[in-house]
Amino acid sequence: MDEVVKMKAENVNFFYGKTQALKDISLDIHAHSVTAIIGPSGCGKSTFIRLLNRMNDLIPHTQLIGRVYLDCQDVFSHAADPVELRRRVGMVFQKPNPFPKSIFENIAYGLHVNNIKDKDFVETRVIESLKKAALWEEVRHRLHESALKLSGGQQQRLCIARCLAVSPEVILFDEPCASLDPISTAKIEELILELKKEYTIVIVTHNMQQAARVADYTAFFLLGELIEFNKTQELFTAPKDKKTEAYITGRFG
Amino acid sequence: MRNPQRTEKIAFFFLFLATLVIALPVGLVVIIIISKGLPAINWQFLSDIPRQGMRSGGIFPAIMGTVYLVTGAIIFALPIGLLAAVYLSEYAKDNLLTRVIKLAIVNLAGVPSVVYGLFGLALFVVFFKFGASILSGSLTLGIMILPIIITASREALESVPYSFREVSYSLGASKWQTIRHIVLPNAIPGILTGTILGLGRAAGETAPILFTVAAFYLPQLPKSIFDQAMALPYHLYVISTQVPNVDEKIRYATALVLLVLVLCMNLVAILIRYQFRKRKKW
Numbered sequence: 001m002d003e004v005v006k007m008k009a010e011n012v013n014f015f016y017g018k019t020q021a022l023k024d025i026s027l028d029i030h031a032h033s034v035t036a037i038i039g040p041s042g043c044g045k046s047t048f049i050r051l052l053n054r055m056n057d058l059i060p061h062t063q064l065i066g067r068v069y070l071d072c073q074d075v076f077s078h079a080a081d082p083v084e085l086r087r088r089v090g091m092v093f094q095k096p097n098p099f100p101k102s103i104f105e106n107i108a109y110g111l112h113v114n115n116i117k118d119k120d121f122v123e124t125r126v127i128e129s130l131k132k133a134a135l136w137e138e139v140r141h142r143l144h145e146s147a148l149k150l151s152g153g154q155q156q157r158l159c160i161a162r163c164l165a166v167s168p169e170v171i172l173f174d175e176p177c178a179s180l181d182p183i184s185t186a187k188i189e190e191l192i193l194e195l196k197k198e199y200t201i202v203i204v205t206h207n208m209q210q211a212a213r214v215a216d217y218t219a220f221f222l223l224g225e226l227i228e229f230n231k232t233q234e235l236f237t238a239p240k241d242k243k244t245e246a247y248i249t250g251r252f253g
Numbered sequence: 254m255r256n257p258q259r260t261e262k263i264a265f266f267f268l269f270l271a272t273l274v275i276a277l278p279v280g281l282v283v284i285i286i287i288s289k290g291l292p293a294i295n296w297q298f299l300s301d302i303p304r305q306g307m308r309s310g311g312i313f314p315a316i317m318g319t320v321y322l323v324t325g326a327i328i329f330a331l332p333i334g335l336l337a338a339v340y341l342s343e344y345a346k347d348n349l350l351t352r353v354i355k356l357a358i359v360n361l362a363g364v365p366s367v368v369y370g371l372f373g374l375a376l377f378v379v380f381f382k383f384g385a386s387i388l389s390g391s392l393t394l395g396i397m398i399l400p401i402i403i404t405a406s407r408e409a410l411e412s413v414p415y416s417f418r419e420v421s422y423s424l425g426a427s428k429w430q431t432i433r434h435i436v437l438p439n440a441i442p443g444i445l446t447g448t449i450l451g452l453g454r455a456a457g458e459t460a461p462i463l464f465t466v467a468a469f470y471l472p473q474l475p476k477s478i479f480d481q482a483m484a485l486p487y488h489l490y491v492i493s494t495q496v497p498n499v500d501e502k503i504r505y506a507t508a509l510v511l512l513v514l515v516l517c518m519n520l521v522a523i524l525i526r527y528q529f530r531k532r533k534k535w
Contacts, residue, residue, distance in 0.1 A: 053423060060347075087425035097416040099435065110424035113434065159420075166424055 006031040006170060006200040007052060007089075012066035014047055014056070021047045023224045025066070029170070029217075034192060034201045036215030036232065038208055040247070043221040045204040049172045052202065053089040054082040070170070087114060090168030094175040096155035098147035098162075103139050106147045106158060110166035125165055133161035134191055153184025160191065171195065173203040177210065189214050208248055212236050220244045286512055290505030298506060302472050307488075307496050312507055314471055318387075318482035319456055319514070321475065322466065325391025326398060326455045331448055333395075334402030338444075341403070342410040343432055362400035367460035369397045374464040388478040390466025397461050398451035405447020409440035442529035449522040453515045459486040469495070485511040 007029040014022035022044045029035050029052075037045045050056045051068055054075065068075050075085050098106050107126045116122060126143075130136040135157040139150070147158055156176060163171060173192070177185040192201060192214050205211050211218050212232060219229040220243075228235060228244040239245040297311055304310030345351040373393030383389045413436045421431040459467075467487035475482045489507045492499045 055419065055423065058419070058422065083425055083427050086423055091423040093416065093420065093423075095416065097414075097420050099417060099420070100439065109421075109434070110426075113421070113424065113426035113430045162420075162424065 004031040005029065006071065007202075008069040008072075009048070009051070010067040010069070012048075012051065012064065012068065014044075014051060014065075015063040016059070017061050021224050022051075025226045027219055027226060027229055029200060029202055031200050032196055032198075033216040034196050034203060034214050035217045035219065036211035037202065037204045037219045037221060038206075038211050038247075039221035039227075041206075042223075044224040045221050046174055048221065049091075049174060049202055049204055052170070052172055053086050053091055055086075055091065057082055087166055088168055089170040089172060090163040090166060091172045091174065092156070092159050092163055092176050094178045096152055096159055096179070098150070098155050098158050100146065100148055102144045103147045103150070103158060104143040107162045107165045110162060114166060129161040129165040132164050132195070133157045134187065134194075135161055151184075153180050153187060156180060156184065156188060157191065160188075160195075164195075168199065170200045170202065173201065173205075175204050175206060178206065185210070208236075220247060222247070283512075286505055286509050289501065290507075290509035293500070293502035293506035294509065298503075299510070303470065303488075307470060307492050308499050308503070312485070312488060312510065314474055315483040315485045315488040315507070316510065316514075317474055318466075318468075318484040319486075319511075321387050321482055322390050322394055322462065322484055323452050323456050325387055325478070326394035327448065327452060329392055329395035330399050330402055330451065334399050334448075335406050335444060337399075338403045338406030338410060339432060339437075342407045343428070343436065358400050358403055361396075362404070365460075366397060366458050367463075369393055369461040370463050370465060372396075373461060378465055384479065385464070385466055385468075385481050386479045387466055387475055387482050390462045390482070390484075391478075393461045393465045394455040394458065397458065398455050401451040401454060402444075402447055405450065406440070406444045409443025409447070410436055412443065413439045442525050446522045446526050446529075449518050449525070453518040453522075456518065457486055457511065457515050459490055462487055485514070 005028045009025050009027045012022055012025040013020065025044075025048060027048075037048060039045050047056065051064065052070075052075075056062055056064075064076060070085065070088065074080065075082075099109065101109070104126055107129055108122050111122050111125060116125075127136065130139065135154060138154060139158075147155065150158060160171075160176075177188050180188065189210065192203065195201060196216075203211075203214065215232045217229065218232040218235045220227045220235065220239075220241075222243055228239060228241045230240070235244065236248055239248060299311060299316065300313050301311030302314055303312065341351070341355065345354075370393065373389055373396075377383045377389035377392050378385055381389075383392075417435050417439065418431050421435045422428075426434070462484050466482055466484065468481040468483050469491060471481065471483050485507065489504065489511060492507065493504050
C-alpha cells in the first residue's frame with residue numbers, strides 16, 4: 001500500500017453559524033487508497049469531505065479554523081483558488097444528479113468549462129471516462145439521448161464518468177450508493193476498487209459493510225469528533241475505542 | 254351536537270359558489286365581446302386605416318402601433334429585467350441594500366398605471382425630449398412590466414435545483430459559468446412565461462401610453478421610433494368616448510382584436526409552461 005499522504009486535515013474545526021459541526025479533526029488521506037468515513041447521521045462526515053473540495057464555501061455563515069492540505073499546499077490559503085481545487089478534487093454526490101442534457105454533454109461539461117475545446121480530444125475523453133466508469137457498453141449507441149432516461153445506477157455511474165472526465169487526482173464520494181439497489185451498489189463498489197489504482201478516494205458511507213469491503217482506511221466520526229482512524233481491517237477487528245466498538249457491533253447509530 | 258357532514262356540505266356550497274362567481278364574469282366578457290364584435294371583423298377591418306372620422310374602415314394602424322410598442326417595451330425590459338433578476342437571485346448578498354431593492358420592485362408592481370403615464374411624460378417626453386413617441390411609450394411600458402419580468406425570472410432561476418449548481422461547481426466551473434451554462438438554460442421557459450405575461454399587460458394598458466405616445470388619429474403608419482402611433486387600447490377608448498356615433502359593432506370588434514391579442518400571448522405562455530413541465534424530470 002502506498003503511504004504517500006495526498007490530503008491532510010490538521011486541527012480542523014468547522015462551524016455553521018454558532019453550531020460546531022467538526023471538532024479538532026486531524027486526518028491523513030493516503031494516495032491511491034480508499035479512505036472511508038463512517039458514523040451515524042449528523043456526525044459531520046459530509047461536512048468533513050465537503051471541506052476537502054471547499055464545497056462548504058457556498059454555504060453562508062460558516063467558519064473554518066484549522067488547515068487542509070492537498071500535496072502539502074494549504075487549500076484555504078489566500079492564494080488558493082477553489083475553482084482550481086475542485087478540478088483536482090472531484091465529487092460524486094449522494095443522489096445521482098445528471099444535468100438535463102445528453103449523456104455526451106453531461107460528461108463533456110467539465111471539459112467545456114475548463115476551456116477544452118478540441119472536439120477530438122473531448123470525444124476521446126468522454127469515451128475514455130465512460131469506459132473507466134463501466135458504462136460505455138450500456139450507452140455507446142445512445143450518447144446523444146437524455147441522461148435522465150438512464151436508470152438510477154447508470155445515472156450514478158454517469159456522474160462518476162462526468163467527474164473522471166476532468167482528470168481529478170482525488171475523488172470524494174458522498175454516500176454514493178444511498179439511493180441505489182444492491183446490484184447497482186455492487187457495481188459502484190467494484191468500480192471504486194478499480195479507480196483507486198489511479199485516484200485517491202474518500203468515501204462517506206452509512207453502510208459499515210461497504211466500508212469494510214472497499215476501504216483501506218476507515219475513520220469513525222461521532223458528534224463532530226474523530227473517534228478512531230486506522231487501517232480498515234484493524235478498526236473493524238480490533239477497535240481501540242469503546243465507542244467505535246459499540247458502533248460497529250450495531251449497538252447504536 | 255354539530256353534524257360534520259352538514260358543515261361539510263355548507264362549506265362546499267360556499268366554496269363552489271365563490272369559484273362560480275369568479276368564472277362567470279370572465280365567461281360573460283368573452284361571450285358578449287365575441288357576439289357583438291365578431292360580425293364586424295373582416296379582412297378590411299384588420300388591414301385598412303380608419304375612415305370617416307373612425308366610424309368605418311379598419312384599425313390597422315392601431316394594431317401595428319400596439320405591436321411596435323410591445324416590441325419596444327420588451328427590447329428594453331427583458332435584458333434589464335433578466336440581468337437584475339440574475340444579480341438578485343445569484344449574486345446579491347442578503348443586506349439592507351438588497352432588501353431595499355427587492356422592496357422597491359414589489360412596490361413598482363403596485364404603482365397604478367396612470368402614474369407610470371405621468372412619470373413617462375415627465376421623464377421621457379419632457380426631460381429627455383423624446384416627445385410623444387413610440388420610444389417614450391415603449392420605455393414607459395417597459396418600466397411598467399419590469400417588476401413582472403424580474404419576479405418571474407427570479408422565481409425561474411431559484412427553481413433550478415441546487416444540486417445542479419453544486420455539481421457544476423464540483424467540476425471546476427466558476428460561478429458565472431454555472432449560471433451561464435446550467436442555471437439560465439434551465440430557467441428560460443419560466444423567464445419566457447413571465448415575459449409573455451408582461452407583454453400581455455403592456456399590450457392592454459391605456460394609461461401609460463396616454464401622454465407618452467398615443468395618437469388620436471393617424472392615417473398612416475409611424476416612420477420612426479420618434480413618431481407618435483395609434484394603439485389598440487387608446488383607440489378603443491377614443492371611439493368609445495370621444496367620437497360620437499361610432500357603430501357599436503366597431504367598438505366591440507376593436508375590443509375583440511385587443512382581447513384576442515392578449516389571450517394569444519397568455520396562451521403562448523401557458524403552452525411554454527406546459528412543454529416545460531412535461532420535460533422537467535428532476
